[in-house]
Amino acid sequence: MTGSMNGKVALVTGASSGIGQAIAAALAKEGVKTVISGRSVQGLSETASRVKAAGGEVHAIEADLMDPASVELLVTDGAAAFDRLDYVVNNAGTQGEVNVVADQRLESYEEVFATNVRAPFLIMKYAIPHLLRQGGGAIVNLASGGGLVGVPGASVYCASKHAVMGLTKVAAIDYAKQGIRVNAVNPGGVDTPMLRKFFESIPGDDARAAARAAFEATHPIGRLATAEEIADAVVFLCSPKASNIVGIALSVDGGYVAN
Numbered sequence: 001m002t003g004s005m006n007g008k009v010a011l012v013t014g015a016s017s018g019i020g021q022a023i024a025a026a027l028a029k030e031g032v033k034t035v036i037s038g039r040s041v042q043g044l045s046e047t048a049s050r051v052k053a054a055g056g057e058v059h060a061i062e063a064d065l066m067d068p069a070s071v072e073l074l075v076t077d078g079a080a081a082f083d084r085l086d087y088v089v090n091n092a093g094t095q096g097e098v099n100v101v102a103d104q105r106l107e108s109y110e111e112v113f114a115t116n117v118r119a120p121f122l123i124m125k126y127a128i129p130h131l132l133r134q135g136g137g138a139i140v141n142l143a144s145g146g147g148l149v150g151v152p153g154a155s156v157y158c159a160s161k162h163a164v165m166g167l168t169k170v171a172a173i174d175y176a177k178q179g180i181r182v183n184a185v186n187p188g189g190v191d192t193p194m195l196r197k198f199f200e201s202i203p204g205d206d207a208r209a210a211a212r213a214a215f216e217a218t219h220p221i222g223r224l225a226t227a228e229e230i231a232d233a234v235v236f237l238c239s240p241k242a243s244n245i246v247g248i249a250l251s252v253d254g255g256y257v258a259n
């Protein structure tokens, strides 16, 4: 492998399934060594197999991002695994509950904000000194179409992803001159365990099929994205091809927010 990303090291959170797993495999194809993190040992082992099949080197770390001490340890151990850190992909996330605002539970709010906002904030806080030691790098935060527009019933999730956009923009401004580019990728609907779990929670086969069809119809392209389509955008934003791209929301959503 002789590409411009060859030998770089990436930390990818939420890498035990869905988009995170696809990101780790896509980075490996570019010669990037990956530190993969998640809560499911089995999922991490599946991801490690995909990374190795793509010719990559991989190091797995089990961590619950709800726990700030575990987040700090993850970054310390992650940076030590291959003795450098160039890219950070804050991908782990949780969807919370689908309900009108008055019926949202405080416990769900706390879980969503701890996972979707506090964890990426802490990972950036602890990882940035490592990136600066390499002379720069790239951070990609997985936000969402729900970080740019409102999605009915998803107030808490949307608020958390709007917060991710705020963190992304300000971190981008803070570190632009020091060679760290911070950007967000904003998917629409992506066919992953997260979305499947959401549809499975709808009672009744007909209602479930109708909800999925109605959701797909909100995407002008007429279908959900694959995890690999999102991973390609993450790899691009990490790569030198994105050298002048700073603080953006890159929508990969089949036209969802343009609609």
Ligand SMILES: NC(=O)c1ccc[n+]([C@@H]2O[C@H](COP(=O)([O-])OP(=O)(O)OC[C@H]3O[C@@H](n4cnc5c(N)ncnc54)[C@H](O)[C@@H]3O)[C@@H](O)[C@H]2O)c1
Binding pocket: 013, 014, 015, 016, 017, 018, 019, 020, 037, 038, 039, 040, 063, 064, 065, 066, 090, 091, 092, 093, 094, 095, 115, 142, 143, 144, 145, 186, 187, 188, 189, 190, 191, 192, 193, 194, 195
């Ligand atoms: N699937 C979609 O339609 C969609 C759309 C827009 C944005 N996103 C975002 O993309 C990202 C990836 O989601 P996905 O669709 O692959 O879902 P997923 O559920 O397959 O993956 C999310 C990952 O995050 C991990 N995670 C959640 N809470 C964690 C915690 N406390 N500690 C450690 N890991 C934790 C999960 O274990 C899982 O591996 C998320 O940030 C999500 O909000 C997804």
